[in-house]
Amino acid sequence: MKIKKEKSYSLIAPGHTACVGCGMIVALTMAVNTLGDKTIVCGATGCSEVTTTKYPASVFRVPYIHSLFENPAPVATGVLAMLKRKKQDDVNVVVHGGDGFFFDIGLALNSGAWTRGDNILYICYDNEAYMNTGAQSSGSTPIGSYTMTTPATSFSTGNLLHKKDLPAIALAHGLPYVATATVGDLSDFREKVKKAAAIKGPRYIQVYSTCAPGWNVEACNAIKVAKLAQETGLYPVFEYVNGRLSSVMKVPNETPRVERFLELQGRFRHLGNNEEGKKIIKRMQKQADENIERFGLR
Ligand SMILES: Cc1ncc(C[n+]2csc(CCOP(=O)(O)OP(=O)(O)O)c2C)c(N)n1
Ligand SMILES: [Mg+2]
Numbered sequence: 001m002k003i004k005k006e007k008s009y010s011l012i013a014p015g016h017t018a019c020v021g022c023g024m025i026v027a028l029t030m031a032v033n034t035l036g037d038k039t040i041v042c043g044a045t046g047c048s049e050v051t052t053t054k055y056p057a058s059v060f061r062v063p064y065i066h067s068l069f070e071n072p073a074p075v076a077t078g079v080l081a082m083l084k085r086k087k088q089d090d091v092n093v094v095v096h097g098g099d100g101f102f103f104d105i106g107l108a109l110n111s112g113a114w115t116r117g118d119n120i121l122y123i124c125y126d127n128e129a130y131m132n133t134g135a136q137s138s139g140s141t142p143i144g145s146y147t148m149t150t151p152a153t154s155f156s157t158g159n160l161l162h163k164k165d166l167p168a169i170a171l172a173h174g175l176p177y178v179a180t181a182t183v184g185d186l187s188d189f190r191e192k193v194k195k196a197a198a199i200k201g202p203r204y205i206q207v208y209s210t211c212a213p214g215w216n217v218e219a220c221n222a223i224k225v226a227k228l229a230q231e232t233g234l235y236p237v238f239e240y241v242n243g244r245l246s247s248v249m250k251v252p253n254e255t256p257r258v259e260r261f262l263e264l265q266g267r268f269r270h271l272g273n274n275e276e277g278k279k280i281i282k283r284m285q286k287q288a289d290e291n292i293e294r295f296g297l298r
Pocket of ligand 2 (some may be wrong): 098099100125126127128129130131132
C-alpha cells in the first residue's frame with residue numbers, strides 16, 4: 001500500500017454522504033488517520049458503511065471490506081490469517097460499526113473473536129439506535145429515548161429498557177484494552193486509538209457519536225451534547241488496561257444536571273410532559289450520580 005502523501009492528506013477522501021453534525025464520520029476519520037495507511041478496515045452495515053461507500057466509490061484510502069452485518073469479526077480473523085501467511089505483522093486490523101452491530105447483531109461473532117484473542121481493534125460508533133434505517137431502538141438506546149420503535153405518546157415515555165453495559169461485557173472476555181470516549185473530546189479519542197494500536201490482542205473502544213437527525217439535535221450542538229453526556233456523568237469516559245481501571249475523564253466541579261443535556265435533544269423532549277417522564281429524568285440523574293461514584297469521576 002504505497003500512498004503519496006501531501007501535507008493535509010487524509011486517508012478518508014472527500015465525498016462521504018454523512019449528515020451535517022454526524023459524530024460517527026468525525027470519529028471514523030480521526031481513527032483511520034491516527035492508525036495510518038497500514039490499516040485494513042472490516043466494516044459492519046450501518047451509517048459508517050452506507051455514507052462512506054456509495055457504489056461504485058469509496059472514501060477509504062485504505063482497504064475496506066464490507067460483509068454481512070454479523071460478519072466483520074470473522075472476516076477480520078481471515079484477514080489476520082492472510083497477513084500471517086504473508087509474514088506481515090505491521091498492519092492494523094480494525095472492525096468497526098455502529099451500536100446496532102456491536103450491542104446486538106454482531107455481538108455473538110464479536111464475542112467469538114474476543115474469546116479467541118484475535119489481534120483486532122474494535123471501534124463502536126455509539127449513536128444509541130439503528131440510525132441508518134431511521135432510528136429504531138437498539139441494545140444501546142438509553143432509557144427515556146424516543147425512537148421509531150419506542151415512541152413517546154400520551155401513554156408512553158419512549159424507551160423503557162436499560163442500555164447494555166457493553167464495555168463490561170468486553171471486560172468479561174478479558175480484553176487487554178477497553179475504553180470509552182466521546183466526539184466531545186476528539187484528542188482524548190485519538191490518544192485512545194494510538195494507545196490501543198500499540199497493544200496486542202482484542203481491543204475495544206466505544207465512542208459516543210451524536211446523530212443529529214436521530215437525536216433531533218441541531219447540528220451546531222452536536223459536539224456540545226457529546227460533551228454534556230460526559231460532564232453530567234451519564235456517559236462515563238474511562239480506560240481499562242489489562243482489566244484495571246487506569247484513567248477516567250473527571251466531571252467538572254460544577255457538574256451539570258442531566259436536564260442541561262436532555263433539553264438540547266428532541267429525543268428526550270417529551271420527558272418533561274408528564275409525571276412518568278419526570279420519574280425517568282430522576283432515574284437518569286441517579287444513574288449519572290452512580291456512574292460518578294462507580295468510576296471515581298470527581
Ligand atoms: C442482519 C441485518 N439486519 C438488519 C439490517 C438492516 N439494517 C441496515 S443498517 C441498519 C442500522 C444499523 O445500526 P447501527 O449498527 O447502530 O449503525 P448506525 O447506522 O446507527 O451507525 C439496519 C438495521 C441488515 N442490513 N442486516
Ligand atoms: Mg447506531
